[in-house]
Amino acid sequence: MVVPRPSGLPIVQFRSRAGTIDLGWGHPHPAALPVEAWTDASHSALRRYGGAALTYGHTTGPGPLIEWLCERLGEVDGAAPEPGQVFVTAGASHALDLVAAVLCRPGDVVLVDSPTYHLALRIIADHRVDTVAAPADEEGIDPDATAELLARITRKGRRVAMLYLVPTFNNPTGRSLPAGRRAALLAVAARAGVPVVEDDTYRELAYPAPAPASLFSGAEPGTAVRIGSFAKSVAPGVRLGWITAAPPVVAAVAARGCVDSGGGVNHANALTLAEFAALGWYRRHVEAIRSRYRRQRDALVAAVRDELPQARFAVPDGGWFLWLRLPHPYAGTELLPHAEAAGVCYVPGRQFFVTDTGHRYLRLSYSMCDPETLTEGVRRLAGAYRAAGLPVGSAPGPAGDPTPG
Amino acid sequence: MVVPRPSGLPIVQFRSRAGTIDLGWGHPHPAALPVEAWTDASHSALRRYGGAALTYGHTTGPGPLIEWLCERLGEVDGAAPEPGQVFVTAGASHALDLVAAVLCRPGDVVLVDSPTYHLALRIIADHRVDTVAAPADEEGIDPDATAELLARITRKGRRVAMLYLVPTFNNPTGRSLPAGRRAALLAVAARAGVPVVEDDTYRELAYPAPAPASLFSGAEPGTAVRIGSFAKSVAPGVRLGWITAAPPVVAAVAARGCVDSGGGVNHANALTLAEFAALGWYRRHVEAIRSRYRRQRDALVAAVRDELPQARFAVPDGGWFLWLRLPHPYAGTELLPHAEAAGVCYVPGRQFFVTDTGHRYLRLSYSMCDPETLTEGVRRLAGAYRAAGLPVGSAPGPAGDPTPG
Numbered sequence: 001m002v003v004p005r006p007s008g009l010p011i012v013q014f015r016s017r018a019g020t021i022d023l024g025w026g027h028p029h030p031a032a033l034p035v036e037a038w039t040d041a042s043h044s045a046l047r048r049y050g051g052a053a054l055t056y057g058h059t060t061g062p063g064p065l066i067e068w069l070c071e072r073l074g075e076v077d078g079a080a081p082e083p084g085q086v087f088v089t090a091g092a093s094h095a096l097d098l099v100a101a102v103l104c105r106p107g108d109v110v111l112v113d114s115p116t117y118h119l120a121l122r123i124i125a126d127h128r129v130d131t132v133a134a135p136a137d138e139e140g141i142d143p144d145a146t147a148e149l150l151a152r153i154t155r156k157g158r159r160v161a162m163l164y165l166v167p168t169f170n171n172p173t174g175r176s177l178p179a180g181r182r183a184a185l186l187a188v189a190a191r192a193g194v195p196v197v198e199d200d201t202y203r204e205l206a207y208p209a210p211a212p213a214s215l216f217s218g219a220e221p222g223t224a225v226r227i228g229s230f231a232k233s234v235a236p237g238v239r240l241g242w243i244t245a246a247p248p249v250v251a252a253v254a255a256r257g258c259v260d261s262g263g264g265v266n267h268a269n270a271l272t273l274a275e276f277a278a279l280g281w282y283r284r285h286v287e288a289i290r291s292r293y294r295r296q297r298d299a300l301v302a303a304v305r306d307e308l309p310q311a312r313f314a315v316p317d318g319g320w321f322l323w324l325r326l327p328h329p330y331a332g333t334e335l336l337p338h339a340e341a342a343g344v345c346y347v348p349g350r351q352f353f354v355t356d357t358g359h360r361y362l363r364l365s366y367s368m369c370d371p372e373t374l375t376e377g378v379r380r381l382a383g384a385y386r387a388a389g390l391p392v393g394s395a396p397g398p399a400g401d402p403t404p405g
Numbered sequence: 406m407v408v409p410r411p412s413g414l415p416i417v418q419f420r421s422r423a424g425t426i427d428l429g430w431g432h433p434h435p436a437a438l439p440v441e442a443w444t445d446a447s448h449s450a451l452r453r454y455g456g457a458a459l460t461y462g463h464t465t466g467p468g469p470l471i472e473w474l475c476e477r478l479g480e481v482d483g484a485a486p487e488p489g490q491v492f493v494t495a496g497a498s499h500a501l502d503l504v505a506a507v508l509c510r511p512g513d514v515v516l517v518d519s520p521t522y523h524l525a526l527r528i529i530a531d532h533r534v535d536t537v538a539a540p541a542d543e544e545g546i547d548p549d550a551t552a553e554l555l556a557r558i559t560r561k562g563r564r565v566a567m568l569y570l571v572p573t574f575n576n577p578t579g580r581s582l583p584a585g586r587r588a589a590l591l592a593v594a595a596r597a598g599v600p601v602v603e604d605d606t607y608r609e610l611a612y613p614a615p616a617p618a619s620l621f622s623g624a625e626p627g628t629a630v631r632i633g634s635f636a637k638s639v640a641p642g643v644r645l646g647w648i649t650a651a652p653p654v655v656a657a658v659a660a661r662g663c664v665d666s667g668g669g670v671n672h673a674n675a676l677t678l679a680e681f682a683a684l685g686w687y688r689r690h691v692e693a694i695r696s697r698y699r700r701q702r703d704a705l706v707a708a709v710r711d712e713l714p715q716a717r718f719a720v721p722d723g724g725w726f727l728w729l730r731l732p733h734p735y736a737g738t739e740l741l742p743h744a745e746a747a748g749v750c751y752v753p754g755r756q757f758f759v760t761d762t763g764h765r766y767l768r769l770s771y772s773m774c775d776p777e778t779l780t781e782g783v784r785r786l787a788g789a790y791r792a793a794g795l796p797v798g799s800a801p802g803p804a805g806d807p808t809p810g
Binding site: 008009010011012013014027028030031033034035038039042043046047049050051052053054055056057058059062063064066067083090091092093094096097101106119120121122123124125126128231235236237238239256257258260261262263264265266267268269271 | 419433438455456457459464467472496499501524525528529530641642643644662665666667668670673
């Protein structure tokens with residue numbers, strides 16, 4: 001028995017606040033983390049691979065994980081990638097950072113969906129590019145308007161390095177880009193010679209499954225790069241994700257000095273994940289968390305309908321988030337201090353836009369809390385709404401319309 | 406019992422060649438990888454921390470690892486850093502990549518030791534800077550000449566972003582910068598406002614211990630950044646290293662979009678390493694590998710003295726490498742095809758220089774092979790040397806003089 005060492009320094013990223021129900025962070029439910037299964041897989045992988053699990057790993061990722069991932073994507077996506085199209089990363093954020101490093105040059109323009117994952121905007125900005133919102137409406141990116149924007153930017157002599165979006169169970173809206181728009185967007189980007197970078201983080205969190213086929217699986221070779229994650233389907237602390245891309249992009253990522261020097265970017269854990277899959281844990285775990293997060297989504301949806309009838313939203317078919325549109329044009333921003341005073345928090349919509357807009361919206365995460373806690377959180381949010389003196393009529397416009405105003 | 410899956414794809418980075426003794430790669434000896442101990446630590450960490458080991462980790466690293474690392478550095482370095490000076494990374498290569506990302510702007514100049522770790526040159530170049538060799542002689546970087554070079558570069562209107570070196574058991578020379586030069590170099594860099602980036606990867610591999618005090622431990626606050634690694638002291642496949650730096654540098658690294666989005670960069674493994682240390686495995690393991698690598702060094706040194714008396718070298722007090730200077734000015738480059746034909750390989754000296762020099766040298770690694778294999782490798786190398794018709798007289802100049810010619 002090991003005696004715990006007293007530690008005054010934090011262990012985890014999440015900072016819980018006593019008395020506050022957190023609907024802000026997109027972190028997993030504590031009970032959804034596969035502690036026993038990961039222990040089993042780790043033990044089994046070290047027994048199976050021995051020292052090969054602890055030395056420098058193959059740069060694009062260990063073969064057993066790549067082979068299994070290709071099989072799995074053949075089941076849950078429109079097509080299985082080839083092993084030579086895969087690069088194993090230390091999470092989706094790391095995947096985006098690597099892809100931006102090889103596709104972007106300082107001073108380039110990067111187009112992004114609007115609204116989109118707020119921290120992806122930070123990762124992209126680290127590459128010294130100008131981020132520009134692609135035109136979007138309630139269904140997501142508008143391909144025709146994006147074609148016009150691309151032409152305008154190109155006429156100004158600027159290079160567009162890539163177009164980033166979360167087309168499946170978008171963070172923050174929860175919605176998926178319709179099939180017709182997927183094909184049209186790929187065609188627009190291919191004509192302009194701009195790679196589409198598809199953040200496919202939420203694919204496995206589909207309620208009900210299956211998720212729509214990825215852009216990558218339907219794209220002409222070399223026109224789309226997809227980034228994926230095991231943070232949602234297994235656990236974020238193991239820092240594993242992947243890239244699927246044309247072999248030259250995979251080779252460019254593998255040729256980064258850091259990768260060449262360090263070998264596979266998270267080798268030991270990548271083999272543990274291969275074992276987690278080989279032992280059947282992955283399939284069972286994804287089924288269990290789909291059921292859990294579906295129940296949590298349903299509880300949050302029901303509570304918002306009951307307590308906040310003035311909010312408009314689309315029920316997401318997957319992911320972790322509900323995107324609320326409120327009647328007052330600054331409701332999402334103005335409500336936050338009242339919500340925090342009432343013991344609940346969320347992420348204001350403004351954070352998911354490149355420009356100063358989206359103040360009407362807020363993102364609620366249903367990932368971390370049990371159904372009853374989600375219900376109580378929405379009750380507190382409704383109380384805060386009343387305390388803030390915000391209008392009680394329903395929001396104008398279509399559900400979840402991301403345009404400002 | 407798990408049936409192994411057939412895999413046609415590589416698992417590890419090292420590519421063994423049948424019949425070839427590899428003195429090239431700086432990879433650990435297979436028997437020096439702590440498979441049983443890591444299994445034990447992983448199991449114990451998951452039992453102790455539960456879901457906290459698998460969710461998003463604290464961005465600068467989990468408290469228990471940071472606290473222990475500070476204690477350990479207090480034992481094996483000149484001083485213990487403060488916890489707020491530490492950032493846990495996914496290896497030393499990743500640490501250098503992060504440090505370069507926050508210190509460099511495209512178009513800056515980066516000074517590097519000469520010769521220096523060849524893959525560090527690649528990592529630095531990825532940040533779109535111009536790499537320039539700092540003046541060096543057989544003892545390492547020359548502080549006075551470096552001051553003059555800094556002044557010349559600055560007069561040209563260029564910004565020098567950082568100065569990179571491996572002052573302790575340098576890769577490739579195995580030598581450590583003398584104490585007087587350490588202090589002088591810190592003073593020169595501080596006066597010029599150029600941060601020293603100290604690659605301290607080999608600190609724990611000291612034969613005999615202790616290693617010299619780090620530049621970081623003797624530097625004025627804010628003037629030096631040190632990067633460290635668990636790749637050599639524990640295992641490279643777990644991808645763990647660290648940065649020690651002034652708190653503003655730590656904060657800048659933690660503010661990278663990728664870190665903010667993904668949390669601690671290798672959280673689950675960082676907690677396993679904390680447990681590996683808490684259970685006493687770290688201390689025992691480092692003692693065992695010091696003993697192993699010291700024996701391997703001694704075998705290589707003896708074999709070179711016996712078989713290649715024309716080679717000049719300094720016996721390293723630590724690390725994994727022997728740096729040979731040969732009489733013929735192109736011996737290190739010209740010998741390689743003959744060596745490979747004879748069933749032995751190494752890294753030609755040229756690779757460790759920014760400019761087209763160093764052809765006289767070669768780096769032998771004693772990390773991967775048993776003593777008898779090292780001896781046989783040098784026998785083959787001596788045979789290749791004769792087959793190449795290279796001169797048998799001893800090399801001119803001081804042992805290991807890195808100047809060209």
